Each structure stands twice: as structure tokens, then as C-alpha cells.
Amino acid sequence: MEERIEISILLDFYGELLTDKQKDIMNMYYNEDLSLGEISEINNTSRQAIHDILKRCCKLLLEYESKLELKNKNEKLLLLKESLLVKFDCLSDMVNNDEAAFLINEIKKQLIENL
């Protein structure tokens, strides 16, 4: 199950590097939860062919991650964002100045929307 989730996340990051056909088949299996049988029927091909495509694409996605680390970097950014938001809450509690409180709120919004 965990591997399925990981592959699904990697598909978000690197799906564009696959061919349209590869991406469709990976989406059917990892995001829409279709079975090998259902996917082979839709694509008018054998279960073995679908199995081989899934296996090859998983290998490709893991290779991309080992080279570019987009998932890893994104996780770090999300941790940074969380940590900053906690600190802003502390800061809000320390400040008794309307102007500063307003600016802290603006910064928080900007961070939530853009990071």
C-alpha cells in the first residue's frame, strides 16, 4: 500500500516525463485503482504487456527521484512552511501592535498561498 502511495506521488512530480500512453496506464493503476485485467481490456492488449509497462514506469519514476529529488525537496519545503507558520503564531502572541499583527497575517497568507 505504501509503495502504491509513493508511486502515485512520484507520478505527480514526474508524470510529464512519461509518454501519454505510459502516463494513462500508470494513472489507471495507481490513481484510479483499476485492475490489470481492466486496463489490458481498455488498451486492447495483454495483461503481461500492461504489467511490463507498469514495472518499467515505476523504475523510471524511482530513477528520476534519485536524480532530481523533487519529492524529497518538496517534503522539506512543507516542513519549512509548517515550522514557519508555528513561529508566526508565537510571534502574533508576542506582538501588541495592530500594524505588526496585520503584517504578520499578510506574511502568513503569502506563505500559505505560495509555498
Next chain:
Amino acid sequence: MEERIEISILLDFYGELLTDKQKDIMNMYYNEDLSLGEISEINNTSRQAIHDILKRCCKLLLEYESKLELKNKNEKLLLLKESLLVKFDCLSDMVNNDEAAFLINEIKKQLIENL
């Protein structure tokens, strides 16, 4: 000149997706400023072969950017960082509370080091 700089930046983001040989040749031309003649001599091959590799790799790098937009996203992150740092400076000026000033400084450091 601008195209050279752009390719050099794309090489930072996507160089790992090239083969070692492609990466070496791209680095020689775009980062170390070697000529086609010098690179072909080092690689014991023709100027035409080097020219073809450079052309093919530039195309690949531009395709990767059109698909993943890492350079574009990184530029947006840097703008966000700059904008946040300016706001932190404003915030520092508004606050006359040592504890809050210390925390603002901590947040700035964390942002500079991690974004």
C-alpha cells in the same frame, strides 16, 4: 549570451538526467567556455559530433523545462523569499519587544538558509 546563461542554468536543474558523457560535454561548452575544437580534441571525435551532442542536449534541457518548470518554479521561490525578507525588515522596525525581535531574526535566518 543570454541563451548561454539560460542553458547553463537549465544544466544545473536537469544535468542529472543527461548521460555522463553528455553532461561533461555540455559543461565544457557552457560552463568552462571551451571551444568546439578543444572539446572535440579532448573527446577524440569530430567537431560535428560535438556540435550534434550540444544541439541535442539543449533541446532535451528545454523539453525538461517545458515539462517540469523547475527553473521557473525556482525563480518564483526566490521572488517569494525576497518579498518575505523585505516584510520581515518592516516588521522588525514595528516591534519594540526583544523577544519578538529575536524570533523575527530566527525566522529570517531559517528562511535564508532553507529557501
